[in-house]
Amino acid sequence: MKSLKFLSTTIIAAVFLFACGGNEQSNNKAEADKQTTEKQEDKMPESIKMGKGVGEFTEVEVSDPLNKEWVERGQAIYDMKCSACHKLTDQRVVGPGFQGVTNRRKPEWIMNMITNVDVMLAEDPTAQKLLEECMTRMPNQNIKPDDARKILEFFRNNDVEKAGKKDEAINS
Template sequence: MRKLIIPISMLLMACGGAQQRAESPETDDSVLLKQEEVHGTEVSAVELTNPLDAAMVETGEGIYDMKCSSCHRLTEERLVGPGWAGVTQKREPEWIINMITNVDMMLESDPEAQKMLEECLVRMPNQNVTSDDARSILEFMRKNDGEE
């Protein structure tokens, strides 16, 4: 009987601690804010840097390598998704950011996004990219398109 009391007590304490963390206003709010920041919030304005922000370019390249390169090439070549060459000349920065962070919203309401889906035949997955990371990806795209 004693052998069961200790593990059960530890389990109850662990569950209780998790419940307290979930109810903590600072933890709960920060998690919710980050979730809202990633999904469902349409980006309506993007401030571009001139010259490019080197740190953002580096961050964006890392995210591209990790999350984007399996479907997108930096050339015009279409792999699973369209190639990225020239994308910053074809699309507004807000459109690019929204496509990265709010792909479901874009595919529901944007004719250009719907056209891309028809061409590629594969829906872009939600990569859980934050607004800040999407901004870094945009900066990397600008560098890829020859901006300095």
């Protein structure tokens, strides 16, 4: 009976010590992960840190009122190349919905994602997060820079219509 009591006490003590020791190990791993993330952020290009993505677009001027010609051309491109995977609401189909995109993303990021999708998915953490969520890689549609600007104008118009505001990301 004494040996059974001793064995039970020993097992309980061992479990307690093991459980406590594992927490310290978890804390060390969390700290190491945090340091790794900070080092990766230090190496990021300034354009990514500023929310502009990676690509040729470093400064995009937007104006009011919207350019209606560009909105129409942007919609035609969207209808032809984007609408199968993206909706103009917040509904995700294959890719995320576009409602409010100009309020969440800077114009440079949007245009870089449209024209430089492969590099954005390889280097931009926001694009990588979207890929993880949607689980489908956006194909390169070979959209020219001038057409990307027209798509952006269409998105700005869509945000006014669907979200009641546009360009909120510019000031963030």
